[in-house]
Amino acid sequence: MANESPRHGNYDVVIIGGAIMGSATAWFLTESADFDGRVLVVERDMTFEACATAHTNSCIRQQFSDPLNVRISQFTAEFIKNLPDRMGDERAPKLSVQNFGYLYLADNERFANVLRENQIIQRGAGAETELLSADEIAERYPFYQLDDIILGSINRKDEGYWDGGTLFDWFRRSARSRGIEYIQNEVVAINRNAAGTRVESVTLATGEVISCGQLVNASGPRGAGVAAMAGIALPVEPRKRFTWVFSAEKPLDRDLPLTIDPSGVHVRQDGPQTYLAGCAPDPDPAVDPADFTMDQARWEDHAWPAIATRIPQFEAIRVITEWAGHYDYNTLDQNAILGPHPEVANFHFINGFSGHGLQQSPAMGRGLAEMLTYGAYRTFDMTPFGYDRVAQGKPMVEKAVI
Template sequence: MTPTRTSYDVVIVGGAMIGSSVAWFLTDNPDFDGSVLVVEKDPTYEFTSTSHTNSCMRQQFSTAINVRVSQFAADFVKNFREYMGGDARVPQPLLQNYGYMYLADNEDFAATLRESQKIQAACGAGTKHMTRDEIARDYPFYNLDDIIAANHNLVDEGYFDGNTLFDWWKRSARERGVEYVTNEVVAMTCNQGGTRVESVTLKSGEVIHCGTVVNASGPRAVLTSRMAGIDIPVEPRKRYTFIFEAEKPLDRDLPLTIDPSGVHMRTDGTFYLAGCPPDDDPAVDYDDFVADHSLWEDKVWPVLATRIPQFEAIKLRNSWVGHYAYNTLDQNAILGPHTVVENFIFVNGFSGHGFQQSPAMGRGAAEMITYGAYRTLDLSPFGYDRIERGEKFVEKAVI
């Protein structure tokens, strides 16, 4: 598919959740009146992180800015139709508030949870620090022999229907004039000083001139950035999801429980969902979605049955492999312009947080493109300059 024009004010490379968020927020900004082209290689989105997400949302971070980012996401979901201009066609997405349950099996991690709870409370989040007795009172199905404390929050935290956001961002952006093409950016041409990308070349051969380039390429982000002579520490890492049925279902919702083993589990409708990284967690090929079937039998199921004895009798119903766009420096997003190539905008490296961070990050990227600065949340801690310095943005609550 070829674009209708030879020049656009903004070219977005990648049209899944993040790229469509940037596109929509640009159209929603009354001070932006430019043209936007979104280039997406696979219109089915079959192998994107968007299609493999567990669509979770949490306020439980150890840095205030990450809490604020998720708070905006929760508000956006709860008031989605209003944010979408009051369009009567827009449905109300589900936000299921069963919360996250971070279990601590040692005093150091319990202390980290206490510190994080104070930060979250200062931001207005409803996180509570719980003793083992309090956990047992509210959720008696856990085996807590090795657990000393936990953090839990039942306000704006759990599961949300992120695909509704994605579908309507894309639909609305198109209706407002954003052009989506099924194609692939294969090269970029910079000016003589290397300070601006002047054009992108598509796989179909067209050369498209651009005012701004947005890298929204998910796990392939470094392939896009290298076209502009830029390296970023983002690579694809496999993450596994398992859907299972319990012979004896729990009598209440299972919070998204982060076990000390690294396995997490939660209610998923009438079933349950579990997931984890592999023990050996290297970068993988961009097209490698081959499952390690031993992971369920050797790691996940034993942890489930130990933590929740009622899960000794369960049946695996479905499973899949997705890719994190994994930021190897600090597992946090890279957002905003490059320090030299000034019109190259990053929206990359979300490391599993992309769905819940997409409203704030899309809005922030749109503000940076329109004004050259952030106007709502100050998202500068996610800037590329820290990558250049090798300075980590430390977030202790990474799953």
């Protein structure tokens, strides 16, 4: 598909990146009765084949250590389960969560204490997290080998797998039907005013210089490159994450929770008789955003042995498909960076989700749309995610990062 030119020379909001964060922001702008501006979404590849959204494992959890992160996931669960009403379109499907839950396994007292502390926060925010001894885990899930495990943490309400691809499709489709303009093109320069306090325009690969009132960086793992064009440092980089889908010679007799093993491997139910596993590389460097090469040795030497050790019934398994995806990894604290830059006030971030972006997209898109419309958050107070903490080098601590 060739690059396209925009219909106009100026826009109230230009969004760089049309995947789920850019589309969620655009859609929530159309929801606001107080926003009537012109919006352009610039997406470098309208097939979306290589974006982080297309390579997600599409899970949702409430097991975070920060109550704001818990509430954000709860909003997503409510949003997707009521999608026709939320979208104002009866054709939209009601999505559901396959509630097999996340099961964190602790093999030492330090991490067990983290799970205990997190449960207090999660329950206080309305989650139904349970702490289980090794014996209690074995009673519910007798297929695990638990000799090294001293505690588990699980929640089976609005926690598990959901269809994030369908939500993305509806955000984008509905935004376009409501007048948001999408083009395939690429921003190659961001032009600030003489004082450096505002973005005045962007230059496209096709040569057009487009004036903009506000600019949104929604470019996922490429976010640091976009920020650099405006002279802004953003601690976000592409990090590979590997995924394998496999079948087992002896399938389990019940759903497998998304099990976070102390080895760093996670594995969960995928289809009726298929399972999905994932892990990071070791070492885990930044990569080129176009690099999706698999590391075959990572499966043979690390992921499969860890899975077969934890679930001996999975000693005989067969990989059906595999892929590498990217985290837009925030090297400061693995939390989102949201909202305006403190000095370039009309440059807005929606970046750095570090693997939990899809499940946060409705709340984050709504929050940024509020900021773009009102200059403040109206529902959740998203200021803890602001860029100020980046400038000050003060991490927003989240203990439950996978």
